[in-house]
Amino acid sequence: MPRNKLTHYLLFGSLYFTQGTILGYFASLNALYLLERGLSMTDVGIFGAIALIPFIIKIFLGMLSDRVNLLGMGHRKPYILIGLAVQILCLVVVPFVNPKTAYWGFVGIAFMLQLGMALYDTCTDGLALDTTPLAEQGKIQGFMVGGRAIGTIAAASMVGLLAENVSWNAVFWVLAVLTLLPLPLVLRLKESERPAEKRFEWKAFRAFKNWPVIAVGLVGLIIFMVIVGANQLVNPFLEQTLGISLSQAGFITSIWGIGVVLGSVVGSWLMSHLDAKKATLTILAMVSVSLILLAFMVLTSLGLPVAILLVVLYGLAYGSAQTVTFALCMRFVDQRIAASMFAILMAFTNIGQGIGLGLGGALSDAITFRWTFVAFAALNLLVLPFLPAIFRRRSAA
Numbered sequence: 001m002p003r004n005k006l007t008h009y010l011l012f013g014s015l016y017f018t019q020g021t022i023l024g025y026f027a028s029l030n031a032l033y034l035l036e037r038g039l040s041m042t043d044v045g046i047f048g049a050i051a052l053i054p055f056i057i058k059i060f061l062g063m064l065s066d067r068v069n070l071l072g073m074g075h076r077k078p079y080i081l082i083g084l085a086v087q088i089l090c091l092v093v094v095p096f097v098n099p100k101t102a103y104w105g106f107v108g109i110a111f112m113l114q115l116g117m118a119l120y121d122t123c124t125d126g127l128a129l130d131t132t133p134l135a136e137q138g139k140i141q142g143f144m145v146g147g148r149a150i151g152t153i154a155a156a157s158m159v160g161l162l163a164e165n166v167s168w169n170a171v172f173w174v175l176a177v178l179t180l181l182p183l184p185l186v187l188r189l190k191e192s193e194r195p196a197e198k199r200f201e202w203k204a205f206r207a208f209k210n211w212p213v214i215a216v217g218l219v220g221l222i223i224f225m226v227i228v229g230a231n232q233l234v235n236p237f238l239e240q241t242l243g244i245s246l247s248q249a250g251f252i253t254s255i256w257g258i259g260v261v262l263g264s265v266v267g268s269w270l271m272s273h274l275d276a277k278k279a280t281l282t283i284l285a286m287v288s289v290s291l292i293l294l295a296f297m298v299l300t301s302l303g304l305p306v307a308i309l310l311v312v313l314y315g316l317a318y319g320s321a322q323t324v325t326f327a328l329c330m331r332f333v334d335q336r337i338a339a340s341m342f343a344i345l346m347a348f349t350n351i352g353q354g355i356g357l358g359l360g361g362a363l364s365d366a367i368t369f370r371w372t373f374v375a376f377a378a379l380n381l382l383v384l385p386f387l388p389a390i391f392r393r394r395s396a397a
Contacts, residue, residue, distance in 0.1 A: 007185065008131070008140075009139065009140060009143045010143070010185060011182065011185040011186070011189070012124060012127075012128055012140055012143050012144050012147070013143040013144065013146065013147035014147065014181050014182035014185060015080070015120065015124045015144075015147070015182045015186070016124070016143070016144040016145070016146075016147035016148040016151065017147040017148065017150055017151040017154075017178075017181065017182075018084070018087075018151060018178060018179050018181055018182055019117055019120075019121060019148055019151065020147065020148035020149060020150060020151020020152040020153075020154075020155065021151040021152070021154060021155040021175055021178045021179075022087070022113070022117060022155070022175065023148070023151070023152055023155075024151060024152035024153070024154065024155025024156045024159070025155050025159055025171070025175060026051075030047075033099075033163070033168060033171075034047065034099055037098065037099050037100045038100045039099060039100060039103070043099075043103065046107075047099075047106075047107055047110065050107050050110070050111055051107070051110045051111060051113075051114050052114065053111065053114075054111065054114040054115040054117070054118035054119075055114065055118050055121075055350070056347075056350075057118075058118040058119070058121065058122045058343050059122075059340060059343040059344055059347065061079075061118060061119050061122050061123075061339075061343075062122040062123075062125075062126060062337075062339035062340040062341075062342070062343040063200075063337070063339075063340045064079070065079050065122065065123045065126055065339045066126065066200045066336070066337050066338060066339050066340050067200040073191075074189075074190075074191030075123075075126070075130075075191065076123045076124075076126055076127040076130065076189075076191060076339075077127075077186060077189045077190075077191055079119055079120065079123040080119075080120040080123050080124060080127070080186055081183075081186060081187075082116070082119060082120075083116040083117065083118075083119035083120030083121075083123065084116070084120055084179055084182070084183065084186070085116070086112060086113070086115065086116030086119070087113055087116040087117055087120075087176075087179050088176045088179045088180070090109050090110075090112050090113035090116065091113065091172045091173065091175050091176035091179065092172070092173065092176050093109060094106070094109050094110075094113075094172050095168065095169040095172050095173070097109060122339050122342075122343050123339060124144075125338075125339060125342045125343070125346075126338045126339030126342065127189075127191075128140050128141075128144070128330070129330060129333050129335065129338035129339070129342060130191075130335070130338060132330075134331065135272070136272075137271065137327045137330045137331065138267065138268045138269075138270065138271020138272050138279070138323065138324070138327040139268045139271070139272055140327075141264075141267070141268065141271070141322075141323045141324075141326045141327040141330070142264045142265055142267055142268025142269075142271075142323050143264075143268075144264075144326070145260070145263075145264040145267070145319055145322045145323045145326065146260075146261045146264035146265065146319070149257050149260040149261045149264065149319060150257075150261055151178075152257055153254055153257040153258065153261075154178075155175070155178075156253065156254060156257070157254055158174070159171045159174070159175070162174060199336060200336055200337060201336045201337075204334045204336040204337045204341075205337060205340075205341075207332075207334050207337075207341065208344070211389055212332065212389050212390055212392075213332050213345075215386040215389040215390050216328060216329055216331075216332050216345065216386075216390050217329075217344075217345050217348035218348065218386055219280075219325070219328070219383050219386050219387070219390065220325050220328075220329060220345060220346075220348045220349040220352065221348040221349060221351055221352035221355075222352060222379070222380070222382050222383050223283075223284075223287070223321055223325050223349075223352070223380070223383060224325070224349040224350075224352035224353050224356065225352035225353070225355045225356035225359070225379070226287060226291075226356060226376045226377075226379055226380045227287060227317075227318050227321050227322070227356075228352070228353040228356045228357060229353075229355070229356025229357055229359055229360035229376055230291055230294075230314075230356070230360060230372075230373060230376045231256075231314075231318060232357055232360055232361075233360050233364055233369055233372060233373070234252075234256070234294070234311060234314070235252065235253065236364075236369065237294070237298065237369040237370075237373075238252065238298065238307055238311075240369065241298055241299070241300065241307075241369075242298070242300065242303075242304055242307060244304070248304075252308060252311055255308055255311060255312055255315070256311050256312065256314070256315040256318075257315065258312065258315065259311070259312040259313065259314065259315020259316045259318070259319065260315045260316070260318055260319035260322075261319060262312075262315070262316050262319065263315060263316040263317060263318055263319020263320040263321075263322070263323065264319045264320070264322070264323050266316060266319070266320045266323075267279075267283065267319060267320035267321070267322070267323025267324045267327070268323055270282055270283065270320065270323075270324060271323070271324055271327045276327075276328060276331065276391065277387065277391045279324050280324060280328060280383075280387065281387075282320075282324075283317070283320045283321045283324045283325075284321075284380055284381070284383055284384075286316070286317040286320055286321070287317045287318075287321050287377070287380050288377040288378075288380045288381070289317075289377075290310070290313050290314040290316075290317040291314070291373045291374070291376055291377040291380075292373070292374065292377050293310050293313065293314075294310050294311075294314060294373050295369075295370045295371070295373035295374050295377075296370070297310055298310060325349070328390075329342060329345040329346070330342065332345070333345070356376075360372060360376070363375055
């Protein structure tokens with residue numbers, strides 16, 4: 001690994017930035033691209049579901065990385081390079097495939113692109129677990145969460161301009177160029193030989209029989225259920241209450257992203273300067289308070305500027321919660337199955353996102369946006385019963 005700490009952090013930040021640019025495209029423009037090519041929303045939905053499959057199976061990619069030192073180059077570096085290469089190749093090729101006339105070919109390319117991303121994503125997590133001391137895990141997660149948020153903001157703001165003023169081809173090729181950004185740092189990476197106590201063993205998966213490990217996974221599930229479930233409601237709530245336009249919604253989303261970046265810094269600071277329990281309680285308070293403020297302070301009489309400030313505060317809470325949750329999960333990983341185990345813990349957060357998205361939609365129809373924010377602020381407190389098991393275990397260690 002690089003001896004210089006800044007280089008170490010930039011390696012992870014740049015890999016997550018690259019991932020963020022693709023996520024930003026899928027979040028902001030992919031549906032528009034497919035609709036413009038004559039596809040239906042049903043086609044868009046099928047496409048999205050299939051494209052996400054690699055992130056469901058990335059646990060097995062983590063196992064591969066944990067077990068196999070590929071070509072003697074290491075357990076992480078060669079897989080990261082392969083994942084980046086697959087992503088670049090797919091982005092270069094995809095403009096030549098018409099999704100209307102070759103729908104399944106287009107879906108296949110998207111599947112491969114996401115497979116490449118899932119590969120370097122899980123191996124980047126594994127590399128962070130392999131090389132980052134406990135005291136620096138909050139900081140490394142801050143760089144990762146912040147890097148992804150910056151990439152998402154960059155893509156959301158840039159690809160729209162390229163699609164409108166240049167061409168869709170330019171969108172994909174610029175994303176391919178941005179994928180090159182982490183390559184110099186990855187190529188400089190040299191992994192050291194693993195000591196015997198960190199080599200892959202199937203019996204390490206017995207860790208999931210331990211209640212504290214399950215508890216930290218459930219904490220991640222609840223936190224992500226709350227922050228993601230509430231986040232999807234922000235722009236619809238502002239549109240209903242203040243009548244914002246689509247362009248204003250895009251601007252507010254970018255401003256929210258800046259809040260997430262700031263939140264990654266705050267979350268990193270919390271994990272570095274407070275004990276993990278106090279950091280966790282702090283982000284729970286930040287999320288609940290920011291949701292209550294959104295529920296009762298977004299008013300026609302106070303106007304859009306106050307609403308934007310509250311969205312930034314929520315973004316800050318969102319980024320802080322992500323950073324602290326990921327850093328907390330890192331502390332429970334067995335080094336023998338680092339990438340595999342972290343991927344499984346991340347699966348808890350993915351399940352939480354799915355629950356939150358469905359719950360948020362149903363509640364907003366039943367009890368209005370305002371009271372749904374209040375409900376999510378209350379649901380956030382479900383984390384509290386799991387904390388004694390988590391932090392008693394850490395204290396004993």
